[in-house]
Amino acid sequence: MTTRSAGSTGDLKSGVGLKAQHYKTILDSRPAAGFFEVHAENFMGAGGPPHRYLEAIRTHYPLSIHGVGLNIGGSQPLDRLHLQRLKQLLDRYQPELFSEHLAWSSHGGTFLNDLLPLPYTPSTLDLVCSHIDETQAFLGRRMLLENPSTYVTFAESTLTEEEFIAAIARRTGCGLLLDVNNAYVSSVNQQRDPAQYLDRYPLQHVEQFHLAGFAETRDPAGQRLLIDHHGDRVHADVWQLYADVVSRAPTAPTLIEWDNEVPELQALLAEAHKADAVVASVRTSPGPVAARAGGAR
Amino acid sequence: MESAFVAAVLDRELPTPAFLGEAAAPRAARAFAVYRNNYRVNLQEALRVTYPVTAQLVGDEFFAALINVFVTSCPPRSPVLIEYGGELPAFISQFEPAAAVPYLADVARLEAAWNDAYHAAESGSLQPSALGGLTAEALAVTRVALHASLQLVRSSFPVASIWELHRSPSRDPALSWEAEDALVLRPDAEVLVLALKPGYAEFVTALREGRCIAAAASTVLQDVVDFDTGDALVSLLSWGAIAGLDTPNQATTETC
Structure with missing residues (x-):
């Protein structure tokens, strides 16, 4: 696992979220894993064990840093102090991947610690694009933008989420992190067909996938309402959608997110290996795009 | 919206x-x-x-x-x-x-201190041998820089023992229900939580206020007659609680 080359993600196998309870096991056993992903904000302390472990693990594995608090979809100006913290973290660890969310999380000085939805209109599009331009310029690198899990929509929206995201990628040059679970959760919650969402999604800009588990509830009318809780295995329907799209983004590595009720490292890695198996089966099958990545798998 | x-x-x-x-x-x-x-x-x-x-x-x-x-x-x-x-x-x-x-707030104060120490900036400590070259006179006027992560949690409950019991449930649950002062610090990779002997918290507080060792010790001795300054310094050093010693070049006649 010592052959990582910063900046290259073309042949990364699937990775998992790095959890504190797994730090020691990872260093002691050096399991096969494509990469590890951390939430940026968990490493914004001045020092201590989180940095010590991340430094050590980073020397052996590729790294993805995933921000959850930049408020890119918010109406307020970006928090320069937070951008500065992010820059410091990215400069220190030089991750192969860096991503943030199409969502907002702060308003009026309060941080809600959630990824909140925004209306999709020409004016919110302008705002999000300006925030991404500012972020990329400030950080001196491209970012990947992740599609959200949503539970509500807005009457004022005039664009679909797929159109909105495609326009962002086109205008800002950012890459996309396609969370297939989020696409499924949002589509089911909006009573739309997830396959249609993915058909219209700008897959040519996808540079990373996320897969996770969801919880299922019902609304008072008995309709499904899915909650993206990152606390379970990836659902069979999500695996199917993933298999349908993964060959259309042939160099994008995949991350398994499992942040609640976190299992033993082996169980977590088993999900990542399952993703590798899906990739191997679809990217080796004949096809104009799949052929490029096929040999390496 | x-x-x-x-x-x-x-x-x-x-x-x-x-x-x-x-x-x-x-x-x-x-x-x-x-x-x-x-x-x-x-x-x-x-x-x-x-x-x-x-x-x-x-x-x-x-x-x-x-x-x-x-x-x-x-x-x-x-x-x-x-x-x-x-x-x-x-x-x-x-x-x-x-x-x-009634002890819940104090346990929470201990955990807040633990969290601060856990994420504190890396910072070095002196070894116990640092006292080696100092005469008693020089030591008396020396000022002590405490480790940057160090915090005191003073409680009228056995706060460190309660915390420890819940962190390591296998430990002998016998605890004497007395006031405890806890020292929290992270000199290296691990956060330490130490129940202090009488007088130690006052000593650390006086050192933190910039008093020299003799002055800090005399403050403590007013209340804790058997306080052993040498033992306290060696303990603090062995825990990694001291980052630096500042001894004036010449014995100063100023009070400190």
């Missing part, structure tokens, strides 16, 4: 915002409730990580209710949640329903 959205997340009594696109009101209410629930549960989880023993002492249900009230008066102001919740100990001490567990 955002202000109304946030207001409705924070206050569950408010109606579901009117700007949602969901046609059926019951669907909109159920879906919006996910955000209301996420906000509270996510912060409960974040604070359960920072305050594990506090949560254990009162149980999940009470802790969740406590945090739900806490977040209404002290919502996070920053996305860096590892630094969130420093006001919780003071909040607990004023929280009527927690009065039945």
Whole structure:
């Protein structure tokens, strides 16, 4: 696992979220894993064990840093102090991947610690694009933008989420992190067909996938309402959608997110290996795009 | 839109915002409730990580209710949640329903100190051998720089022992119910929580205020007649609690 080359993600196998309870096991056993992903904000302390472990693990594995608090979809100006913290973290660890969310999380000085939805209109599009331009310029690198899990929509929206995201990628040059679970959760919650969402999604800009588990509830009318809780295995329907799209983004590595009720490292890695198996089966099958990545798998 | 959205997340009594696109009101209410629930549960989880023993002492249900009230008066102001919740100990001490567990606020203060030490900047400590070259006279006028992560938690309850028992349940549960001062610091990779002997907390406090060793010791000796300054210094050094010693070049006649 010592052959990582910063900046290259073309042949990364699937990775998992790095959890504190797994730090020691990872260093002691050096399991096969494509990469590890951390939430940026968990490493914004001045020092201590989180940095010590991340430094050590980073020397052996590729790294993805995933921000959850930049408020890119918010109406307020970006928090320069937070951008500065992010820059410091990215400069220190030089991750192969860096991503943030199409969502907002702060308003009026309060941080809600959630990824909140925004209306999709020409004016919110302008705002999000300006925030991404500012972020990329400030950080001196491209970012990947992740599609959200949503539970509500807005009457004022005039664009679909797929159109909105495609326009962002086109205008800002950012890459996309396609969370297939989020696409499924949002589509089911909006009573739309997830396959249609993915058909219209700008897959040519996808540079990373996320897969996770969801919880299922019902609304008072008995309709499904899915909650993206990152606390379970990836659902069979999500695996199917993933298999349908993964060959259309042939160099994008995949991350398994499992942040609640976190299992033993082996169980977590088993999900990542399952993703590798899906990739191997679809990217080796004949096809104009799949052929490029096929040999390496 | 955002202000109304946030207001409705924070206050569950408010109606579901009117700007949602969901046609059926019951669907909109159920879906919006996910955000209301996420906000509270996510912060409960974040604070359960920072305050594990506090949560254990009162149980999940009470802790969740406590945090739900806490977040209404002290919502996070920053996305860096590892630094969130420093006001919780003071909040607990004023929280009527927690009065039945009188040591809860002190345990929470200990855990807040632990969290600060855990994330503190890396910083070095002196070895016990650092005292080797100093004469008694030089030592007396020496000032001590304490380790940057060091914090004192003084309590009229056995706060360090209660905390330790819950962290390592296998330990002998016999504890004497007496006041305890705890020293919290992270000299290297691990956070240390040490129950201090009488006089140590006063000694550390005087050193932190910039008093020289002799002056700090004499303050302590007024109340703790058998305080052993040499033992205290060696202990502090062996724990990694001392970052530097500043001995004047010449014995100074100034009081210190």
